Amino acid sequence: MFWSKWPPTRRGSKGKALTSWEKLCGSKNKHRPTRWQIWSAIREQKKSAQWQDEKFIPLAATWLNNKRWLDDVKELKKYNFEGSDEHESFEEKERAKNSFEDKFGK
Known part of the structure; x- marks a missing residue:
């Protein structure tokens, strides 16, 4: 799933990315990020x-x-995606971020 979200022209070696992913998200890593992050x-x-x-x-x-x-x-610096339903407003993003941090910490 990670691979499909990455810009195709900047994927690089799938093997290296997979090794990095497994090392990062493996069960032995106590500080692994969530997929949501x-x-x-x-x-x-x-x-x-x-x-x-x-x-x-x-x-x-x-x-x-x-x-x-x-x-x-x-x-x-952000690009302005004004008028796009696909992108949340800044306030919605901040609420989601704050909610996440309240539940899981920074």
């Missing part, structure tokens, strides 16, 4: 100005190895 971070980072230029999108394995889902998306 990973999917949410990818969705948000895809909207950033950085990800609009392919050369600045990290390869999948690099993103996983560097724990890039922890990056502060607010620091990345």
Whole structure:
């Protein structure tokens, strides 16, 4: 599922990404991220100005190895997807984030 969410032109080696995924999400890793954290971070980072230029999108394995889902998306300039039903409003995102942090911590 992770692979299908990653921009096709920046996937890199599927084997390396799979190894990184298994290491990160394996049962021995006590600090593994939830799938929701990973999917949410990818969705948000895809909207950033950085990800609009392919050369600045990290390869999948690099993103996983560097724990890039922890990056502060607010620091990345956002594109305006005004009028798109597909994208939540800023307030909805903040409510969801706060709800998640209330349940699971930061």
